Amino acid sequence: MSGCMNTVSQVKEKIAQGKKLLLAGDERVLEQLPPGDWIGGTIPYFMTEQGGMATKDQVYVTELPGTISDIAIKVYDESTLPHVYTDAAKNGFSIIIIPAMCTTHLSFALNAPNYKDFAIHPLIGWISGVHLDDLGKIKPKVFSGLTNTVLEDGAVVMHVTLPPGRVADVGILNIFEQSAGDTITFPQDGFSAREVYINGVKTNFAEYISAQHLDTRLPLVADYYGAMVNVSFQSVDAANRQVHFYAPVFAGLRYKHAKPIENYVRQFTSQMPTKLGKQIVFSCNCILNYLYSELEGKQTGGITGPITFGEVAYQLLNQTMVYLTIIDLAA
Amino acid sequence: MDVPPISNPVWHNIVAGKVKYQLDFLAAKILLGRLLLRVRSDPSPGMLEKCAHDLQNLFAQNPDLPCVQRDLERIFGGER
Known part of the structure; x- marks a missing residue:
């Protein structure tokens, strides 16, 4: 892993040295940083070598390896973000950060799979957030170090070019699997649902969750040709008979409630692909995994990075660790 | 292994769900999670052709990735 916690002065030094940086930290520390080759997003939660931690005083720094050929930092809004795949380097990868719950976040979540050249180039990233005590008081933000721009709505992307002989790949580690239970389908795409189909029978989803005593800390899981993709529950509004999610559900996909997890850390470390250690350039994990599995103070197999309000591996994911590897084809 | 052209019927068979x-x-x-859904809701020849092209293009743009080479062997290795 090439990331670690830094003080503000350490980050300033790295920026002055011309390092290419991906930063995560509280707004008050990120806004102290000078212009440079960096992008960042707000969050005060991290997985570190010492374990999960919350701090508003330090910055999680991912330093891109010196072997990269070039970078281009771009700021997008809802109308320009559909170009994110076509703007990517032919051989390289792109890192995206979007503030939680802004228009661009919601649009990306719903529409990314329809963007031109979707998934053609590696796209990884995260949704920025705030301390849970600040929810509703402070808005999540993203920063472009190139122009010292701060955005509450938009996306900042670093498009990275790799030299010949090196390639990038995106992976996910999702410990959740589909249970053997009912198949749930949705009549339309969206972040909320009322009427759904349970094994083909139209049913109010809020009432179904209550009647079945579903544990809403466990996500819905869809099978994308063998890749398990989660949608996390945000809330069940019994009064309005409506269920809200942290990522959109999509019409036609077949979802199942996840199997229960006994011990997140044990399951996580047992599923961590071996031999990846030094190849992993960047990773992040979900705030819901951090909270529900009580990861504060616990280590997750040496994998570090920001704890996020959503993860991006080509599209928006929930309750999933995502990671980027750079592979030396000559090795 | 080179990426077979779009004329290879296997690309169409994958997005049609005939082989897995x-x-x-x-x-x-x-991508396949999406393409299978699209073909299921619109199984017209035009949609099948477009989805097969999208899948073949994804592999063609990433031929050097070790996981792509493993998948090509799995899918087309038996044709040699």
């Missing part, structure tokens, strides 16, 4: 492979390439899995 266990793949390593995450981008292909996520």
Whole structure:
């Protein structure tokens, strides 16, 4: 892993040295940083070598390896973000950060799979957030170090070019699997649902969750040709008979409630692909995994990075660790 | 292994759901999750052709990835 916690002065030094940086930290520390080759997003939660931690005083720094050929930092809004795949380097990868719950976040979540050249180039990233005590008081933000721009709505992307002989790949580690239970389908795409189909029978989803005593800390899981993709529950509004999610559900996909997890850390470390250690350039994990599995103070197999309000591996994911590897084809 | 051209019927058979492979390439899995859905809701020849092209293009743009090479072997290795 090439990331670690830094003080503000350490980050300033790295920026002055011309390092290419991906930063995560509280707004008050990120806004102290000078212009440079960096992008960042707000969050005060991290997985570190010492374990999960919350701090508003330090910055999680991912330093891109010196072997990269070039970078281009771009700021997008809802109308320009559909170009994110076509703007990517032919051989390289792109890192995206979007503030939680802004228009661009919601649009990306719903529409990314329809963007031109979707998934053609590696796209990884995260949704920025705030301390849970600040929810509703402070808005999540993203920063472009190139122009010292701060955005509450938009996306900042670093498009990275790799030299010949090196390639990038995106992976996910999702410990959740589909249970053997009912198949749930949705009549339309969206972040909320009322009427759904349970094994083909139209049913109010809020009432179904209550009647079945579903544990809403466990996500819905869809099978994308063998890749398990989660949608996390945000809330069940019994009064309005409506269920809200942290990522959109999509019409036609077949979802199942996840199997229960006994011990997140044990399951996580047992599923961590071996031999990846030094190849992993960047990773992040979900705030819901951090909270529900009580990861504060616990280590997750040496994998570090920001704890996020959503993860991006080509599209928006929930309750999933995502990671980027750079592979030396000559090795 | 080179990426077979779009004229190879296997690309169409995959997006039509006629054959299934266990793949390593995450981008292909996520894309296929979508393409199978599209073909299921619109099984017209035009949609099948477009989805097969999207899948073949994904592999053609990432031929050097080790996971892509493993998947190509799995899918087309038996044709040699």
